[in-house]
Amino acid sequence: MHKIILASKSEVRKNILNKNNIECEVHFSNIDEDPIKESLIKEGASPEIISKNLAEIKACKVSQKIHDQLVLGADSVIDLNGIVISKPENRKQAIDILKQLNGQKHSLISSVCISKNGSMIWNYTDKAYLTMKHFSDNELQIYLDKLSDKALYAYNVYQIEGEGRNLFDKIEGDEDTIMGLPIKKIKEYIENYK
Numbered sequence: 399m400h401k402i403i404l405a406s407k408s409e410v411r412k413n414i415l416n417k418n419n420i421e422c423e424v425h426f427s428n429i430d431e432d433p434i435k436e437s438l439i440k441e442g443a444s445p446e447i448i449s450k451n452l453a454e455i456k457a458c459k460v461s462q463k464i465h466d467q468l469v470l471g472a473d474s475v476i477d478l479n480g481i482v483i484s485k486p487e488n489r490k491q492a493i494d495i496l497k498q499l500n501g502q503k504h505s506l507i508s509s510v511c512i513s514k515n516g517s518m519i520w521n522y523t524d525k526a527y528l529t530m531k532h533f534s535d536n537e538l539q540i541y542l543d544k545l546s547d548k549a550l551y552a553y554n555v556y557q558i559e560g561e562g563r564n565l566f567d568k569i570e571g572d573e574d575t576i577m578g579l580p581i582k583k584i585k586e587y588i589e590n591y592k
Contacts, residue, residue: 401421401422401423401467401468402415402420402421402422402423402467402468402469402470402512402588403422403423403424403425403460403461403464403467403468403469403470404422404423404424404425404469404470405425405426405427405456405457405459405460405461405469405470405471405472406424406426406427406456406470406471406472407424407426408472408578410577410578410579411472411577411578411579412424414574414577414578414579414581415470415579415581418581418585420584420585420588422470425460425463425464425469426460427455427456427457427459427460427471429452429455429456429459431452431473431484432484434451434452434455435448435452435482435484438451439482445475445477445480445482445505445507446507446509446523446525448473448475448482449473449474449475449507449508449509449523450473450509450511450521450523452471452473452509453471453472453473453509453510453511453521454471454509454511454513454518454521455471456471456472456473456511457469457470457471457511457512457513457518458471458511458513458516458517458518460513461513461514461515461516461517462515462516465515466514466515467514468512468513468514468519468588468591469512469513469514470510470511470512470584471510471511471512471513472508472509472510472511472578472579473508473509474506474507474508474509474578475506475507476495476499476504476505476506476507477504477505477506477507478498478499478502478504479502479504483495483498483499483504485555486550486555489542489547489550492542492550492555493535493538493539493542495555496533496538496541496542496555496565497535497538499530499555500530500532500533500538501530501531501532501533502529502530503527503528503529503530503568504527504528504530505525505526505527505528506525506526506527506528506571506575506576507523507524507525508523508524508525508526508575508576508578508579508580509521509522509523509524510522510523510579510580510583510584512584512587512588520587522580522583522584522587524571524572524575524580524583525571525575526569526570526571526572526573526575526576527568527569527570527571528566528568528569528570528571528576529566529567529568529569530565530566530567531565531566531567533565541561541562541564541565544561545557545561558573558576558577559573559577
């Protein structure tokens with residue numbers, strides 16, 4: 399299997415690759431996502447397009463510097479009735495996001511892009527649907543208090559393989575997609591890459 403460069407700070411994504419025996423080296427893209435996201439939203443881009451574009455920008459930026467290597471970029475967004483919800487920057491934002499999602503069905507979109515020499519050579523977007531239980535503000539705060547800052551910022555407010563599973567009535571879709579990396583399709587691509 400080919401070695402891959404991961405253009406992401408996400409420990410979760412790195413762990414998913416490691417668990418699937420994909421050797422990876424991490425190089426941060428260091429792009430400022432917010433202005434890109436805002437610009438795409440103003441243009442009326444769908445959450446899927448936003449996620450795909452961000453994954454591509456990350457992968458291509460890193461692959462411009464590292465030649466002849468496969469570079470994997472990834473991005474995940476929450477789509478609540480057409481509104482893109484970004485990762486929280488602090489605990490106040492996290493509780494606001496949880497209140498927005500409270501009792502709601504939303505989708506989580508994860509996009510991945512593989513680039514080589516600064517150009518995208520493959521991409522894939524997957525979507526999972528999550529229906530959150532109804533919680534009191536106090537219950538949401540108790541949940542948040544159990545999360546470290548690192549976990550809070552890594553998982554877009556819910557940690558599906560940990561405490562976060564208890565927030566949901568229904569989860570439809572691939573768990574790796576929910577954690578930010580639809581690994582089955584990535585493996586398929588890498589295994590067949592010549």
